Amino acid sequence: MQGINKPVMFLFDKNEEFEGVLVSAELWRKIEPIVSPYMEGETTGCAPTQPERPEPMKDWDTLVEYWDFAYPVNYEVTCDECGNSTPNWIEDSPRKFRLLSANLGGLVNFGCTKCQAKITKKHFKDCIESSTTPFCDEKDPKLNAVYG
Ligand SMILES: [Zn+2]
Incomplete structure (x- = not known):
């Protein structure tokens, strides 16, 4: 070093x-x-x-445990940025999407392992809204230290 x-x-x-x-x-x-x-x-x-931060599987499990939406637990994830998609993110090996966060309100965030976009799934009573935030390379110039 x-x-x-x-x-x-x-x-x-x-x-x-x-x-x-x-x-x-x-x-x-x-x-x-x-x-x-x-x-x-x-x-x-x-x-x-x-x-790599471990996936907060406990949070996901809690959401599933208290699932009170009008549809079954939904495991589909699609990245609108690069087209990466899975019918069941939890069964992919290796993972196409990594769970970033999940909360009881039904807000679940995934990271696309292909293009690093963030996929947000909002679970409403009877529908799911999914959106993709492209990987953002904006950075704070103050943190932009040079190394190597
Ligand atoms: Zn992607």
Whole structure:
């Protein structure tokens, strides 16, 4: 690893997608005990190259458990951006869509693994409204640190 002259550096990939944070060894020694509980299942010792948040399956399960819409649980997801689509996102292996969030109100967000668009499914009493938000590469110039 090249020398780090700042305690914290923000890392962006070639698409300027925010990838993570690089901290100096000195800072790491201080914060490791604090962050280690959040690193379960991650590679320890060094920062994972592609940190992926686990899917909040519990939230989805809760939504399904209290499902009171006028139709059966709906597993269809379609990305209007790249045409990626599945009749059952939960059964895809590997996943075409990753669950980003789900709440009891029926608002469910998925991430398209193909183009990174965000698919929002709003469950209403008797219909579902699905919308796709293209992957947005707008970024805060302040965070636009250069590395490499
Ligand atoms: Zn897509």
